[in-house]
Amino acid sequence: MSDRADLHLHTIHSDGTLSPEELVKRARAGGLSTISVTDHDSVGAIEQARAVGEQLGVEVITGVELSVSVGEQDVHVLAYFFDHTNSTVQDHLEFYRFERVKRAERIVGKLNDLKVPLTIDAVLEKAGNGSVGRPHIANALVDEGFISSYNEAFLKYIGQGKPAFERKMRVSPRAAIDMISEAGGLTFLAHPGVNISEEVLMGLIKDGIDGIEVVHPSHSPERIAFYRGIVSEYFLLASGGSDYHGGGRNDNGSLGKYFISNQEVEMMRRRLDLV
């Protein structure tokens, strides 16, 4: 069995396109021995993924991708090893998903004011039972023929600062970190190379984040080395993965290209006294 762990994956429970079962099969085919399904604000995929993983010999670590606010910035936090049946966590996720629907309605309202007659039903249909997000809105806009590409949706309408942009519910980093810690888990700053300043990174370390996602498709080898340096300097943990959404738009090739070692996963367990 390989030594490869990909701890950042999405399914239809958020903005991914694969079922948990199909995702685990592809992970196995890509040579991964450990994965974590980290849907945005949903733990709905975990039990099915774990059941399939047990059959195929892929270890499935509990995970989720949360959103927190630092000033006006939306920062993503990956959480692992927490008890996903914890009622505080479940209530938070449920409330957050409900707020996401209300935000999608506000975005659709703004689009309608801009003479783009998208309906909320078209968006909710894209999301199915998963957490609704801007990717679903972008896909609905393309499908209905209002724009010609996924990226155009963000550039023209729903990207930050654009006319139909709406914020998500505000959650402080510390609230998210403490909630996951109380549920027995660890938190990691997700893909810092995308848009995180060193100031924001240092703030999260002060807030008690446990680690940094060092490996991510958006990170150059220099970035990875830089984040590994910070991890060792501040006695943090290192995570990483592909942020795979099923092979479409922003995915960089197939599963199995972005990973950390199982030894790094072991270090997470040790920090939690699970070994």
Ligand code: AMP
């Ligand atoms: P949401 O959580 O609803 O705000 O959606 C955030 C997701 O939208 C991110 O995880 C990205 O996948 C995608 N996204 C955000 N900004 C852009 C952008 N400028 N271009 C393309 N995709 C984006």
Ligand code: FE
């Ligand atoms: Fe996503």
Ligand code: FE
């Ligand atoms: Fe993210």
Ligand code: ZN
């Ligand atoms: Zn992600």
